Amino acid sequence: RNVKRQTACRNDINRLNAPFLAVFESLIPADEEKVKQKQLLTVLEKLVGKEWPEARLYLYGSCANSFGFSKSDIDVCLAMDLGNVDKSEVLLKLADILQSDNLQNVQALTRARVPVVKLMDPVTGISCDICINNVLAVVNTKLLHDYARIDARLRQLAFIVKHWAKSRGVNVTYQGTLSSYAYVLMCIHFLQQRRPAILPCLQGMEITYFATIDNVECAYFDQVEKLQNYGSRNGESIAQLVWAFFHYWAYCHDYASDVISVRTGSTLSKRAKDWTRRVGNDRHLICIEDPFEVSHDLGRVVDKYSIRVLREEFERAAEIMQHDPNPCVTLFEPY
Ligand code: CTP
Ligand code: MG
Structure with missing residues (x-):
């Protein structure tokens, strides 16, 4: 744990594109x-x-x-x-x-x-x-929807991650694992971090949408039809992204110090947010900042038992993506 592994992605990774896309297609509503x-x-x-x-x-x-x-x-x-x-x-x-x-x-x-x-x-x-x-929730729904319109790979990645989380039993907030909303934010953050970036940071751009709700100012660039080619300089395939997503959460994310933040398109320090210790029931063992209610850590449901479950599941998924002959089946095996 905590050792950053500099593994390179398996060299036959693109063989997995078609089966991952088939998983995605099978989940889309008619x-x-x-x-x-x-x-x-x-x-x-x-x-x-x-x-x-x-x-x-x-x-x-x-x-x-x-x-x-x-x-x-x-x-x-x-x-x-x-x-x-x-x-x-x-x-x-x-x-x-x-x-x-x-x-x-x-x-x-x-x-x-x-x-x-x-x-x-x-x-x-x-x-x-x-x-x-x-x-x-209506406004953060619009934000997620707008991000999905920028690059098709977000929706593909998030479907695969959600399907994995549901299959592995780590999408149950009352058991201390993460909500679907949290997983989608993790995917958006991850695609903002790719180099070249696949997604922009809409809240860091010119404001074209604005609403004040319950004293929270919600402002961002929502003319996403103008961003259709944003991610095209990055040619990573869906299989490479699934591999890198799990690799990031298994071996690269700094759980002790970092907060992921879609709002800033970056990571913040736990210290800066004062999320370094348990306050009430919020333990801040994995930190995911809500894009609008910035005092909300969507990882607050995670406790000292479920953080282990989650991290073991990320590691299992990363190992499967690295070595398993048939990841599109093994990844989603019921726990
Ligand atoms: N929501 C939120 N804050 C949270 C959890 C959820 O604002 N801590 C809002 C979000 O608008 C989210 C919605 O509630 O889109 C539904 O949350 P959730 O059930 O996690 O996500 P779904 O997208 O509905 O996922 P599923 O397909 O699993 O039902
Ligand atoms: Mg729901």
Whole structure:
């Protein structure tokens, strides 16, 4: 551990491009799934509009950030002015309204960390979580989506990493491993760091998008159609990038001192962020700065047991990418 290994990438790495792309393709949702999601959103908008005409519904998370697998649930944010009404009360009222309209398994979870109403739509078969005023999540969803439009390799890499994390059981935040959102940020950071860079740092560029949400200023360059050729000077293939991603997290990342930061397109020191010791439940054993809520470390869920699990999984993946004859199978073997 902690020894930086100067291994060179295996010389037959590009033989793995086609099978990795096949894995990616197999996970992409079909167009008709997108149609069904929009259909469900329209149903929900009608129901919500009757009670709260001023309210707006937004999709966020994997159904809207372009990193969603086929057959995933959808995340919806109900944005409204609560006035002095309690959020729980609104959630219960919302559950009532939805219940009476043929939607199934309607449940209001008012005490969850993020309070939600859950439901299943029997017409489309889609399950859905509705939260209230989680507008920062809507904006970070847009940021991820905009990054994905710059270079196709981000979406390919993130799908493969998410699929690996789900197969290996390291995508379970209540067990101390990382969220999908954290893994996508790790992929963006990684592609910002390649030389030549494959992704720019959108928050370091001219501001073309601006919003203030819950006192957090969200500003970045969102005219990404102008950045279509950004990564073209770097010819690395998807197999090389998967290899290098796991190599970085297994052997090169400085867990003791560094914070990865998509916001700055670089790493920061834990010292500068005062993330050097445990505060409450935040242990900062792997540090991933949220691009907008910069006091949020998305690695805060990781504890002293799960950090070992995670690092062993990164090492296992790096070894497989280096030596295994058939990485596209072995990498995703259930744990
Ligand atoms: N989110 C966030 N802060 C976190 C975790 C999540 O703001 N600490 C928001 C992000 O907008 C993210 C969304 O919640 O896109 C959903 O999070 P998550 O379930 O981790 O990601 P998904 O992209 O929905 O992944 P999956 O396909 O695994 O459902
Ligand atoms: Mg999700």
